[in-house]
Amino acid sequence: xxxxxxxxxxxxxxxxxxxxxxxxxxSRLLTQEDSQDFLPVDEAFQVRASVVDAHxxxxxxxxxPGHYLYRSRIAVTVPxxxxxxxxxxxxxxxxxxQDPNFGPQRVFHHDTVAQIRFAEVPPTTLTVRYQGCSEKGxxxxxxxxxxxxxxxxxxxxxxxxLPVSASPATVPDDDVSSALLRGGQWWKIIxxxxxxxxxxxxxxxxxxxxxxxxxxxxxxxxHTSRAKAFSLSLAYTLGMSLTYTLAGIAAGFxxxxxxxxxxxxxxxxxxxxxxxxxxxxxxxxxxLKLPSQIENAFFQWSTRFKGGHxxxxxxxxxxxxxxxxxxxxxxxxxxxxxxxxxxxxVLGGVALFSLSLGMGVPLLLIGASAGTLLPKAGPWMxxxxxxxxxxxxxxxxxxxxxxxxxxxxxxxWASLCIVPAVHWRAMDALPExxxxxxxxxxxxxxxxxxxxxxxxxxxxxxxxxxxxxxxSVATTAxxxxxxxxxxxxxxxxxxxxxxxxxxxxxxMLDFYADWCVACxxxxxxxxxxxxxxxxxxxxxxxxADVTANSQEDAALLKQFGLFGPPGIVFFNGQGQTLSxxxxxxxxxxxxxxxxxxxxx
Amino acid sequence: xxxxxxxxxxxLLIVLVGGGAYGCYRYWISQSSQADAPVGNVAxxxxxxxxxxxxxxxxxxxxxxxxAIINFWATWCEPCRDEMPEISALAKAHPEIVVLxxxxxxxxxxxxxxTTTPVSYPLLIAENEGMAxxxxxxxxxxxxxYTVILSADGKLLHTFFGRVTRQMLEKALHLTP
Numbered sequence: 001x002x003x004x005x006x007x008x009x010x011x012x013x014x015x016x017x018x019x020x021x022x023x024x025x026x027s028r029l030l031t032q033e034d035s036q037d038f039l040p041v042d043e044a045f046q047v048r049a050s051v052v053d054a055h056x057x058x059x060x061x062x063x064x065p066g067h068y069l070y071r072s073r074i075a076v077t078v079p080x081x082x083x084x085x086x087x088x089x090x091x092x093x094x095x096x097x098q099d100p101n102f103g104p105q106r107v108f109h110h111d112t113v114a115q116i117r118f119a120e121v122p123p124t125t126l127t128v129r130y131q132g133c134s135e136k137g138x139x140x141x142x143x144x145x146x147x148x149x150x151x152x153x154x155x156x157x158x159x160x161x162l163p164v165s166a167s168p169a170t171v172p173d174d175d176v177s178s179a180l181l182r183g184g185q186w187w188k189i190i191x192x193x194x195x196x197x198x199x200x201x202x203x204x205x206x207x208x209x210x211x212x213x214x215x216x217x218x219x220x221x222x223h224t225s226r227a228k229a230f231s232l233s234l235a236y237t238l239g240m241s242l243t244y245t246l247a248g249i250a251a252g253f254x255x256x257x258x259x260x261x262x263x264x265x266x267x268x269x270x271x272x273x274x275x276x277x278x279x280x281x282x283x284x285x286x287x288l289k290l291p292s293q294i295e296n297a298f299f300q301w302s303t304r305f306k307g308g309h310x311x312x313x314x315x316x317x318x319x320x321x322x323x324x325x326x327x328x329x330x331x332x333x334x335x336x337x338x339x340x341x342x343x344x345x346v347l348g349g350v351a352l353f354s355l356s357l358g359m360g361v362p363l364l365l366i367g368a369s370a371g372t373l374l375p376k377a378g379p380w381m382x383x384x385x386x387x388x389x390x391x392x393x394x395x396x397x398x399x400x401x402x403x404x405x406x407x408x409x410x411x412x413w414a415s416l417c418i419v420p421a422v423h424w425r426a427m428d429a430l431p432e433x434x435x436x437x438x439x440x441x442x443x444x445x446x447x448x449x450x451x452x453x454x455x456x457x458x459x460x461x462x463x464x465x466x467x468x469x470x471x472s473v474a475t476t477a478x479x480x481x482x483x484x485x486x487x488x489x490x491x492x493x494x495x496x497x498x499x500x501x502x503x504x505x506x507x508m509l510d511f512y513a514d515w516c517v518a519c520x521x522x523x524x525x526x527x528x529x530x531x532x533x534x535x536x537x538x539x540x541x542x543x544a545d546v547t548a549n550s551q552e553d554a555a556l557l558k559q560f561g562l563f564g565p566p567g568i569v570f571f572n573g574q575g576q577t578l579s580x581x582x583x584x585x586x587x588x589x590x591x592x593x594x595x596x597x598x599x600x
Numbered sequence: 601x602x603x604x605x606x607x608x609x610x611x612l613l614i615v616l617v618g619g620g621a622y623g624c625y626r627y628w629i630s631q632s633s634q635a636d637a638p639v640g641n642v643a644x645x646x647x648x649x650x651x652x653x654x655x656x657x658x659x660x661x662x663x664x665x666x667x668a669i670i671n672f673w674a675t676w677c678e679p680c681r682d683e684m685p686e687i688s689a690l691a692k693a694h695p696e697i698v699v700l701x702x703x704x705x706x707x708x709x710x711x712x713x714x715t716t717t718p719v720s721y722p723l724l725i726a727e728n729e730g731m732a733x734x735x736x737x738x739x740x741x742x743x744x745x746y747t748v749i750l751s752a753d754g755k756l757l758h759t760f761f762g763r764v765t766r767q768m769l770e771k772a773l774h775l776t777p
Contacts (some may be wrong), residue, residue: 038761040741047761099678131676138743139677141731292660311720 069132071106190440199356235368237360239317279392410459417452486543644736650724704730
């Protein structure tokens, strides 16, 4: 009975909460319900103007989440009777929005700055016309505003506008997850994050959960009944998802940088150790389980009542959520940013829940198959366990790699190749009457061995890329470009001074931390490239090292709406923040393309 | 111990049922709050005289005495254009109902729109008068689309912010499809 109630509840939780918003009809109900409390037009769109210098002004549009302005409907004019003459109005390209009647339209979902140039002196007032809509399916009538420009303070404004233009934290266009949330469309958010979760489930981080879950299913003799196995895996997945959601919401509220917290040296070391422990149990060095006394007590407690084993699974799932945490830090950033900025924890929580549910899909499939998807016991199963073990060791190396020097990493990777290769008989002679499959396996093992040796050679010779371990052996050292020189920045104040001192030169600000894998990749593969160095020549290069995560570091990150490194911000000659801010990794080609789009 | 589990289960169940009930309640409130007679000054509507795209004048007083759908829209408003085919189909099926589209827009833009997307009901230009009419009929923020349902005796039956469907309109007018 209790079990049935539990199943019913689980079903209700799934069918009431998640697809409630996914359903098209329901989302229409939502828009209807919310339509009474939509924002007044002046809260949805705010507009300010400021003088930049003797010939320039800028108009800043602040756009509330879930709203957008049409690019073609923004018009800036000089009112009649004013002296100044407009030369041009420069707007960013904006995002594309498909309109069934008018075709593709350019719109702005985020704060936008229009640059305005005047032939001579700027006028004292500007007329700004704009029109936009809400994603809830409502449009606001065109607005016309008279904005005062304080030309008198132009010399002071030139320096004063620096922090002003940087502070609205122009939200980057390329951040898909936060854009999704700002869109405010529930079903899109759910599907988007579910999809992201599904993609994440293909990363090795979810691997450890498969043996844990299969252990539970087989251990409880549940593989005999499909329903039983499925309810076990469902309880496990929900435990994982709920933990994740709650942790995410809490982190979002406290404003703590969860992705940063998960990447401290301590957390990385613990994560790596967990993976090493799990992999050794895969190799059969020991059976991974709780001490028998504790397990017995737990087992006794849970068998006192029916359905108790579902609780214990739920609990196991909740603990397992900690294992996958190193992998999900990056996609979480967008959702967390949204929660901490808007305190809309319902939407953020639903997003996180669908993300983790997406990650749990393979586990649910295993449950639904009642263990038939799991490898059967026997020698084949052992081989699979060994592969899993090696993969988990690889995850451990990957997790810990930011803390290690390049050559140590390489030695680890090399040993990860050489040891399994030898184990798979790369060095043993084949018997006379060897099966074809044995010969193929030996060939693969030899390849792995050779690659491992190449990695070792690369480690000693200081090669740049895991894909080209022998690069520095084969080519002469002259082709390695000199490392890019950055000026260090430590605080917002210092940044503003340095930008002011740039004397009309564009500025690049790179956020860096010792533990940040992508930052190291930028150093190794992007900034070292001649094409990139050429594109960056003539720019002032600044770098903020946020390894310590001090208050100043946090303030710097926050200024640009960043949740942690990597992040690269560009400023034009006038010291204005440009959009997009690069978040995440771009290879050299993408990076140069981004630079070209900025027209610096 | 058996009891403990039952208590926990019962509590979780209560939370879920309670949450569900609260959701239904919110939904019901939102529905019924719209059903509560909306306030508006319908007289302002009947006093107006508006032109169509060809410049022909329509004193709105001539439409009094019938149930009516007044749809405020504009060519620059995507959800407005989206809902118009459905309103048009409804107007065609129910000639006994007055259906008017009041455009908060320029005559030229409306003219261009009607050549590509003709509708079965009159579209009148309310470029200048529209905002005041919207306010008089309960849309203080001037958002579009805004649709007003009037009874035959001129009472404000229902108002809709945002996109409407044929079903919503039929329900508000107590029509059987």
